[in-house]
Amino acid sequence: MVLEGQIRKDGKFWLVEIPGLDYLTQGRNHKEALKMAKDIVETGVDKKGFVVQVTLVDRNQFILTSNDSKMLVAHMLKRLRQKNGLSVREVSKRMGSSSPNAFGSYEQGKVAPTLEKLEELMHAIDPTHSVILKITHVGRTFPRCPA
Numbered sequence: 001m002v003l004e005g006q007i008r009k010d011g012k013f014w015l016v017e018i019p020g021l022d023y024l025t026q027g028r029n030h031k032e033a034l035k036m037a038k039d040i041v042e043t044g045v046d047k048k049g050f051v052v053q054v055t056l057v058d059r060n061q062f063i064l065t066s067n068d069s070k071m072l073v074a075h076m077l078k079r080l081r082q083k084n085g086l087s088v089r090e091v092s093k094r095m096g097s098s099s100p101n102a103f104g105s106y107e108q109g110k111v112a113p114t115l116e117k118l119e120e121l122m123h124a125i126d127p128t129h130s131v132i133l134k135i136t137h138v139g140r141t142f143p144r145c146p147a
Contacts, residue, residue, distance in 0.1 A: 001069040003076070005054075005062045007033055018064060020076055022083045034062065041066075045075045047109075073118065074109035080125050081107065094124040 005018040013026045014033035018041070025040045027033030034054050041052045041064065051067045066072045081091055081103075092102040105111045106121055113121055115131060122129040 001065070001072050003064045003072070005037060005064055007037075007060055007062060021079045023079075030059075037062070037064065041072075041075070044079070045071050047071055068109075070112040071109045073113065074107055077103075077107045077121055077125070080122065080129065084126050086125060091121075091124050095120065 003018060003020040005016060007014055007016050007030065009015075010026075013028060014030050015024065015026050016033045016037040017024050018037060021041065021044070023037070023040050023044070025033070025036040027036045034056070038052045038054050042050060045066075047068070049067070050071055052072075053065050053067075054062050055065070056062050081088070087100075088104045088107065089100040092098070092100045092104070095102050097103075103121065103124070106113050106117070119131045122131060
């Protein structure tokens with residue numbers, strides 16, 4: 001899984017934004033700001049051995065990958081749920097289940113969702129969200145053509 005991020009100078013600081021995780025952090029310089037992006041995600045996931053790699057695409061854009069896509073997806077679901085002020089139980093109900101385990105197992109990284117399930121999970125949290133697929137190569141992005 002690849003998440004996109006932006007980096008820009010704002011006054012004397014460099015701001016880093018990772019929209020897919022609803023993160024915003026900063027650094028005193030470009031290099032420190034990218035290091036902070038790595039740190040905020042690894043700290044947020046808080047799992048031993050979880051490592052994030054930040055790769056510049058250009059001066060103002062980067063991609064973020066990890067050694068554990070399942071945990072990165074789980075963290076994304078948790079952050080999106082929190083951003084929308086929902087409990088695990090509320091999201092499970094939106095999915096048509098009375099058990100919070102219906103959503104919780106994905107948010108905890110116990111189960112990796114299929115693309116269809118990821119779409120369903122994100123839609124249960126926020127009906128305006130959709131999964132957008134792109135084939136990404138460092139330095140170039142190729143939108144996926146509809147079938």
